[in-house]
Amino acid sequence: xxxxxxxxxxxxxxxxxxxDESIHVTDDVKPFVKKEEDEEYEEGxxxxxxxxxxxxxxxxxxxxxxxxxxxEQKKAKLLMSKKKSHLxxxxxxxxxxxxxxxxxxxxxxxxEQWEYHIYEHWHCxxxxxxxxxxxxxxxxxxxRYRWYxxxxxxxxxxxxxxxxxxxxxxxxxxxxxxxxxxxCIVENGHDFKTKFHELGGPYKWSKVFLVKNPEGLDMKxxxxxxxxxxxxxxxxxxxxxxxxxxxxxxxxxxxxxxFLEKFRDKSxxxxxxxxxxxxxxxxxxxxxxxxxxxxxxxxxxxxxxxPDTSSEAYNELLSSGLFLPEDNRPKVEQFCLAGMAHSxxxxxxDFGGSSVYYHIFKGQKIFYIAEPTEAxxxxxxxxxxxxxxxxxxxxxxxxxxxRVVINQGETLLIPAGWIHAVYTPVDSLVFGGNFLHLGNLxxxxxxxxxxxxxxxxxNSASKFYFPNFEYLHWMYMKNILIPKIKETVEEGSxxxxxxxxxxxxxxxxxxxxNEWYKRELQEGEGTAEKxxxxxxxxxxxxxxxxxxxxxxxxxxxxxxxxxxxKRACHEATEYDDDYRPNKAKKHPKLxxxxxxxxxSKKDKIKNGNDNIGDISVQSASSVPNxxxxxxxxxxxSEDQKNAIQMFNSTHSSSGRALKMNQAVTDLCGSHLESRVxxxxxxxxxxxxxxxKELERCEAIHSGEKVKKVxxxxxxxxxxxxxxxxxxxxxxxxxxxxxxxxxxxx
Numbered sequence: 001x002x003x004x005x006x007x008x009x010x011x012x013x014x015x016x017x018x019x020d021e022s023i024h025v026t027d028d029v030k031p032f033v034k035k036e037e038d039e040e041y042e043e044g045x046x047x048x049x050x051x052x053x054x055x056x057x058x059x060x061x062x063x064x065x066x067x068x069x070x071x072e073q074k075k076a077k078l079l080m081s082k083k084k085s086h087l088x089x090x091x092x093x094x095x096x097x098x099x100x101x102x103x104x105x106x107x108x109x110x111x112e113q114w115e116y117h118i119y120e121h122w123h124c125x126x127x128x129x130x131x132x133x134x135x136x137x138x139x140x141x142x143x144r145y146r147w148y149x150x151x152x153x154x155x156x157x158x159x160x161x162x163x164x165x166x167x168x169x170x171x172x173x174x175x176x177x178x179x180x181x182x183x184c185i186v187e188n189g190h191d192f193k194t195k196f197h198e199l200g201g202p203y204k205w206s207k208v209f210l211v212k213n214p215e216g217l218d219m220k221x222x223x224x225x226x227x228x229x230x231x232x233x234x235x236x237x238x239x240x241x242x243x244x245x246x247x248x249x250x251x252x253x254x255x256x257x258x259f260l261e262k263f264r265d266k267s268x269x270x271x272x273x274x275x276x277x278x279x280x281x282x283x284x285x286x287x288x289x290x291x292x293x294x295x296x297x298x299x300x301x302x303x304x305x306x307p308d309t310s311s312e313a314y315n316e317l318l319s320s321g322l323f324l325p326e327d328n329r330p331k332v333e334q335f336c337l338a339g340m341a342h343s344x345x346x347x348x349x350d351f352g353g354s355s356v357y358y359h360i361f362k363g364q365k366i367f368y369i370a371e372p373t374e375a376x377x378x379x380x381x382x383x384x385x386x387x388x389x390x391x392x393x394x395x396x397x398x399x400x401x402x403r404v405v406i407n408q409g410e411t412l413l414i415p416a417g418w419i420h421a422v423y424t425p426v427d428s429l430v431f432g433g434n435f436l437h438l439g440n441l442x443x444x445x446x447x448x449x450x451x452x453x454x455x456x457x458x459n460s461a462s463k464f465y466f467p468n469f470e471y472l473h474w475m476y477m478k479n480i481l482i483p484k485i486k487e488t489v490e491e492g493s494x495x496x497x498x499x500x501x502x503x504x505x506x507x508x509x510x511x512x513x514n515e516w517y518k519r520e521l522q523e524g525e526g527t528a529e530k531x532x533x534x535x536x537x538x539x540x541x542x543x544x545x546x547x548x549x550x551x552x553x554x555x556x557x558x559x560x561x562x563x564x565x566k567r568a569c570h571e572a573t574e575y576d577d578d579y580r581p582n583k584a585k586k587h588p589k590l591x592x593x594x595x596x597x598x599x600s601k602k603d604k605i606k607n608g609n610d611n612i613g614d615i616s617v618q619s620a621s622s623v624p625n626x627x628x629x630x631x632x633x634x635x636x637s638e639d640q641k642n643a644i645q646m647f648n649s650t651h652s653s654s655g656r657a658l659k660m661n662q663a664v665t666d667l668c669g670s671h672l673e674s675r676v677x678x679x680x681x682x683x684x685x686x687x688x689x690x691x692k693e694l695e696r697c698e699a700i701h702s703g704e705k706v707k708k709v710x711x712x713x714x715x716x717x718x719x720x721x722x723x724x725x726x727x728x729x730x731x732x733x734x735x736x737x738x739x740x741x742x743x744x745x
Contacts, residue, residue: 057105097123119137242276352434370420
């Protein structure tokens with residue numbers, strides 16, 4: 001994470017723009033440094049000369065060893081999880097011993113990168129026992145980043161310099177505290193979860209949270225005895241980490257053992273250092289000692305694509321062939337930060353608009369925050385591309401910067417886009433991380449667009465920003481969103497009802513991916529924003545076609561006229577207790593028919609006056625929130641009563657069964673339909689019969705045809721043979737008798 005990852009990206013490069021002179025060591029300050037591009041040391045000019053060879057390795061810049069080391073250095077930069085300082089000096093740069101005048105490659109000396117600009121006279125290992133240690137520069141201009149340069153003694157004060165920080169300590173306490181709209185303070189993690197969901201959860205997350213006690217956050221932290229020494233031992237004393245030289249406001253590489261030595265030194269500190277980018281997710285010991293809050297793991301886009309190897313989600317991705325290489329994962333969610341007292345990091349927005357969790361394990365931090373309104377973001381962009389380094393951003397947005405103090409044991413949770421600077425009053429050790437999620441998707445894209453604009457203006461490298469930002473969204477669409485939407489389409493489910501947030505995110509990401517795809521088509525493949533890893537143009541086109549088909553299938557099936565309106569009304573009432581949908585505007589006839597006020601003249605005459613009779617409503621002790629619906633039954637009209645009376649019998653006078661006309665049903669309404677839908681009860685003897693009876697009733701109410709199932713025939717008992725009786729002989733009839741019977745004579 002970084003107190004300052006974004007600042008490292010934006011602010012460091014900014015210095016090259018704001019100063020005519022580069023922060024790189026130059027001949028006017030370090031006469032003993034030379035570079036291979038200098039004419040007198042140009043490649044190929046008397047390469048066999050003794051002066052051109054390194055005293056330590058014996059090689060010059062054209063040797064194969066140097067080329068091999070350059071290649072390895074370039075390769076290492078491509079594999080790093082975060083930005084490295086742009087001040088990484090090439091290993092082919094040279095340095096001269098003040099005493100013996102011999103030349104050395106920087107890589108061949110015992111110097112670390114942070115030492116390259118602090119020595120006025122450097123002595124090699126051979127000369128140090130003879131003439132003493134190297135001589136450090138004096139502070140000629142403490143109000144400037146180039147404090148060692150005598151020529152800058154009379155130049156104006158720069159923000160972040162030693163003099164400026166000393167003045168900051170006198171007035172920063174006067175900055176206003178944040179409002180409830182900006183920062184929500186809760187006692188513990190349980191209260192945070194409750195308040196977080198009350199405010200709408202991740203999809204409505206717009207304010208900063210300060211959690212006093214981490215209990216309930218489900219965040220794992222080391223024990224109280226853990227300290228910086230443990231970090232050094234676990235990560236290795238020789239582990240190099242990007243470290244900010246505070247007074248110089250630049251980033252250099254420093255060994256952890258060196259930082260620890262300076263951190264524990266009790267003598268007055270000549271310079272201040274803090275490191276903000278020790279990402280430890282590749283170290284199993286550190287990874288298990290400090291873990292982000294559970295809700296971060298649940299909503300993180302990176303966490304969805306690279307789930308924990310012990311989780312079921314990991315097994316599902318692995319079995320489906322969608323698991324991505326671990327080397328492609330942006331490693332930004334587990335950081336350790338350490339800062340010396342009185343360190344200051346200037347205003348920045350965390351890279352990619354990522355959200356931040358920030359736990360003060362030891363010490364204290366003071367944040368100066370500004371809400372990411374369009375006005376503030378526009379002012380910030382102008383500030384980052386400005387050539388001036390003497391203006392504090394807070395002075396450009398008067399009254400917008402608020403002061404937040406975070407004490408030991410407290411956790412700060414910052415959503416996407418918030419502009420902030422950080423001051424460290426005492427030595428501090430912090431654990432934190434950055435994460436992208438669907439809830440702040442629009443703001444994340446807004447910041448990514450801002451970063452691209454700044455990057456173009458100051459010509460900084462894209463590797464200084466969120467690793468693989470575009471690749472991450474292509475893969476999230478392909479591996480997470482498409483399978484989910486495809487499943488709902490196959491099931492015939494409405495994605496907005498299954499997961500409305502995911503559906504909206506899919507549509508928005510699809511739009512952005514389409515923009516990136518068209519940009520790459522116009523500019524040509526390979527000319528898009530450089531990522532450490534990327535997706536082929538063919539695969540991008542295939543992904544876009546797939547999601548467009550799925551979105552079209554969902555829209556065609558579920559976003560028909562009428563349904564969208566009904567859903568919009570439902571969603572409005574969900575968040576607005578006072579919302580009342582006005583149906584009369586869209587259905588005037590229906591509203592007029594159902595209105596209590598639209599009563600026919602016959603009904604008014606029948607009631608004896610022009611007013612409706614009193615309607616008794618049962619009182620209640622409490623009224624629930626939301627819209628209240630009352631169904632008032634006024635009874636059938638006279639016409640309806642007459643029609644009902646005519647059809648009360650089940651048969652006509654001739655014995656024919658009655659069949660109701662649809663017009664009569666429409667007139668009489670439910671009063672007549674209730675008679676038709678009445679289901680006669682039948683005596684049942686077993687549960688099976690009860691189940692069949694229930695199915696029959698449901699079928700009748702739903703309008704389905706009831707299948708008549710003939711009951712099984714009960715076998716008849718064999719009849720006992722009756723004794724045959726002698727039948728009387730038939731009486732002979734005549735024609736006259738048969739005719740008389742027919743005529744009933």
